[in-house]
Amino acid sequence: MAEIKKTLTQAIAERRATPSFDGTPIPLDDLKQILDAGLHAPSGYNMQPWRFIVVQSTEQKKKLRAASYNQAKVEEASAMIVACGDADGWRKDLDLMIQLGREGGMPESYASQARTSVSNFLSGFSREQMHGWLNKHVMIALTSMMLMAEVMGYDTAPMEGFEQDKVHEVLRLPMSYCVVALLGIGHLKGPDKYYGGRFDMAHTVFGEEFGKPLK
Numbered sequence: 001m002a003e004i005k006k007t008l009t010q011a012i013a014e015r016r017a018t019p020s021f022d023g024t025p026i027p028l029d030d031l032k033q034i035l036d037a038g039l040h041a042p043s044g045y046n047m048q049p050w051r052f053i054v055v056q057s058t059e060q061k062k063k064l065r066a067a068s069y070n071q072a073k074v075e076e077a078s079a080m081i082v083a084c085g086d087a088d089g090w091r092k093d094l095d096l097m098i099q100l101g102r103e104g105g106m107p108e109s110y111a112s113q114a115r116t117s118v119s120n121f122l123s124g125f126s127r128e129q130m131h132g133w134l135n136k137h138v139m140i141a142l143t144s145m146m147l148m149a150e151v152m153g154y155d156t157a158p159m160e161g162f163e164q165d166k167v168h169e170v171l172r173l174p175m176s177y178c179v180v181a182l183l184g185i186g187h188l189k190g191p192d193k194y195y196g197g198r199f200d201m202a203h204t205v206f207g208e209e210f211g212k213p214l215k
């Protein structure tokens, strides 16, 4: 386990979308600890439809940069995590999810109906609905990775500036995958980004119903 450099409160307050990285490599154990944090995220029916491609080689980072509107930090980051959702993942993983659940104490009554209820829920999704479902799961896992990296003392950069088709080609992704976001991890080079501020809580949070202040 890597040393924890910041509390979660500090990491949340101090995190910035890193503008530039120094490129020093990340030890594999640290990378695995960061990835593992994401894999512990919750998901609907525990179906874990996320998939991650970790890009560290100079050659692949260069290609990924070209697929990401030439953003320099894609090439500078020690590791780029390409976060994807697999639209067909649930079909392949349903038995495994139930088996793991049983090992952990899933009630038999739940296990016996899970196969039908998960299939009924997900097989009726349109392409758009599936993309929405995948997006929320991939982002909750990626956010857990981002915050774990920050508490471990790394700097991070989430990115949506990429071209789906080009990333598919560079990473040789299966057709059922959609790329949701990229996360650069490494150490800041040069000055950090300014703090852009956040809307006041009264602007974005309501109590009991829309428009009412939280009391």
Ligand SMILES: Cc1cc2nc3c(=O)[nH]c(=O)nc-3n(C[C@H](O)[C@H](O)[C@H](O)COP(=O)(O)O)c2cc1C
Pocket (backbone or CB within 6 Å): 015, 016, 017, 018, 071, 158, 159, 160, 161, 162, 181, 193, 194, 195, 196
């Ligand atoms: C999903 C997502 C996609 C983003 N895409 C990019 C990107 O492609 N390039 C970039 O430089 N910053 C990107 N950002 C960073 C945002 O610009 C940044 O988070 C925002 O300006 C607030 O700054 P802060 O994170 O430093 O507080 C992205 C952030 C998120 C959450």
